[in-house]
Amino acid sequence: MATKVKKQSLGRQKIEIKKIENKSSLEVTFTKRRKGLFNKASELCILTGAEAAVIAFSPGKKAFAFGFPSVDTVIDRYISENTEEGRSVNTSASHHRVVQESRKQYAEALAKKEEEKKRVETMKEGGTVGFGRDRFWWDLSIEDMGLEELERYVASMEELKKNLELGLMSWRRQATLHPDSWIWIPASTQRVLIDIYESICMN
Amino acid sequence: MATKVKKQSLGRQKIEIKKIENKSSLEVTFTKRRKGLFNKASELCILTGAEAAVIAFSPGKKAFAFGFPSVDTVIDRYISENTEEGRSVNTSASHHRVVQESRKQYAEALAKKEEEKKRVETMKEGGTVGFGRDRFWWDLSIEDMGLEELERYVASMEELKKNLELGLMSWRRQATLHPDSWIWIPASTQRVLIDIYESICMN
DNA sequence: CGCACTATATATAATCT
DNA sequence: TAGATTATATATAGTGC
Numbered sequence: 001m002a003t004k005v006k007k008q009s010l011g012r013q014k015i016e017i018k019k020i021e022n023k024s025s026l027e028v029t030f031t032k033r034r035k036g037l038f039n040k041a042s043e044l045c046i047l048t049g050a051e052a053a054v055i056a057f058s059p060g061k062k063a064f065a066f067g068f069p070s071v072d073t074v075i076d077r078y079i080s081e082n083t084e085e086g087r088s089v090n091t092s093a094s095h096h097r098v099v100q101e102s103r104k105q106y107a108e109a110l111a112k113k114e115e116e117k118k119r120v121e122t123m124k125e126g127g128t129v130g131f132g133r134d135r136f137w138w139d140l141s142i143e144d145m146g147l148e149e150l151e152r153y154v155a156s157m158e159e160l161k162k163n164l165e166l167g168l169m170s171w172r173r174q175a176t177l178h179p180d181s182w183i184w185i186p187a188s189t190q191r192v193l194i195d196i197y198e199s200i201c202m203n
Numbered sequence: 204m205a206t207k208v209k210k211q212s213l214g215r216q217k218i219e220i221k222k223i224e225n226k227s228s229l230e231v232t233f234t235k236r237r238k239g240l241f242n243k244a245s246e247l248c249i250l251t252g253a254e255a256a257v258i259a260f261s262p263g264k265k266a267f268a269f270g271f272p273s274v275d276t277v278i279d280r281y282i283s284e285n286t287e288e289g290r291s292v293n294t295s296a297s298h299h300r301v302v303q304e305s306r307k308q309y310a311e312a313l314a315k316k317e318e319e320k321k322r323v324e325t326m327k328e329g330g331t332v333g334f335g336r337d338r339f340w341w342d343l344s345i346e347d348m349g350l351e352e353l354e355r356y357v358a359s360m361e362e363l364k365k366n367l368e369l370g371l372m373s374w375r376r377q378a379t380l381h382p383d384s385w386i387w388i389p390a391s392t393q394r395v396l397i398d399i400y401e402s403i404c405m406n
Numbered sequence: 407c408g409c410a411c412t413a414t415a416t417a418t419a420a421t422c423t
Numbered sequence: 424t425a426g427a428t429t430a431t432a433t434a435t436a437g438t439g440c
Binding site for chain 4: 007008009010011012013014015024028031040
Binding site for chain 1: 218220221222223229230232233236237239240243244246247249250251252253254255256257258259260261262266268274277278280281282284
């Protein structure tokens with residue numbers, strides 16, 4: 001009894017909120033946390049009906065964004081609330097709140113970071129970061145990943161056809177295997193698309 | 204011994220990711236999650252040196268934003284990357300990725316939201332999907348859209364149709380699929396659609 | 407409202423493949 | 424490296440002030 005079981009992993013470890021120096025783990029962290037951040041934003045929108053946008057530039061300076069209803073919608077509204085056109089007392093107040101929030105949040109994050117570290121030096125790390133030596137997956141252009149993507153597309157289509165014959169359920173199971181490559185579209189949208197397809201074919 | 208200690212709280216409960224109906228708890232949730240979201244964004248920036256911005260409009264339509272180095276800095280960069288000025292092949296690719304990310308994330312969230320429900324209902328059909336008889340989740344989610352959103356959605360689809368008729372292909376295979384359900388669309392196809400969709404939104 | 411607290415749901419650092 | 428896996432750090436739902 002009491003067999004000693006060796007832990008297979010240390011599990012999640014506590015980390016300090018400060019600039020990650022190791023380049024590769026920095027990339028991994030960015031990818032993971034970006035995903036988590038976007039997911040949180042999605043949930044916020046769904047749960048509360050809020051409209052929100054998240055824009056993030058990776059260490060490699062590539063843009064990623066999430067927005068509901070769309071990035072542009074949110075940005076447009078944000079901008080319009082903060083420019084002359086609607087600059088009444090109210091919107092001005094709104095603007096102040098926004099900016100304040102922004103500063104406050106970041107300040108709090110910084111404070112938290114320093115709290116743990118009990119040190120301030122991290123604040124002034126050199127500005128140059130030295131990215132861009134290698135190309136990572138998010139740096140690849142669409143053209144670059146075209147071939148692989150295309151192959152998967154064709155293979156997927158074959159699978160899709162096969163599975164559709166068996167029913168939506170089996171298809172779903174198959175699709176779950178590679179969730180990151182797919183997107184859901186609603187039936188109504190699809191009908192429109194098919195409608196379009198037909199009109200194209202008739203020409 | 205074994206004094207029975209009554210739990211002081213149920214603790215965090217699992218919730219479905221769907222619109223919260225109770226207005227006050229919705230507001231509380233917005234506040235809590237907004238805080239969490241902004242904090243996550245802060246950490247991402249600090250840990251990876253990424254530049255990011257988060258903008259959120261509360262259910263009460265108040266604006267909140269976080270940005271590093273500043274909201275405007277990030278928005279400006281985002282906009283400049285996605286407008287005529289730098290619209291080369293490369294920026295176009297960047298644009299694609301950005302929008303794709305946006306759509307994908309939301310779609311995934313929606314998919315996740317209804318995952319359980321859908322599974323149950325699909326199971327009930329025993330492999331044969333009963334189209335048209337009952338109302339499934341993909342129908343409900345459309346109905347859950349607000350009127351304004353729905354109108355915008357429909358309008359977008361109309362525009363999409365117009366644009367597709369101008370000669371977008373890569374789509375033909377899709378059209379052979381069964382029209383009465385949500386389907387998965389591969390990322391490559393999605394890019395084409397998104398390109399169109401964006402051209403619509405940008406007017 | 408905003409804040410505090412508890413207990414549990416999630417996110418994710420480390421590791422391995 | 425893009426995924427899994429695992430164990431632990433965090434976020435947060437429910438509740439009370």
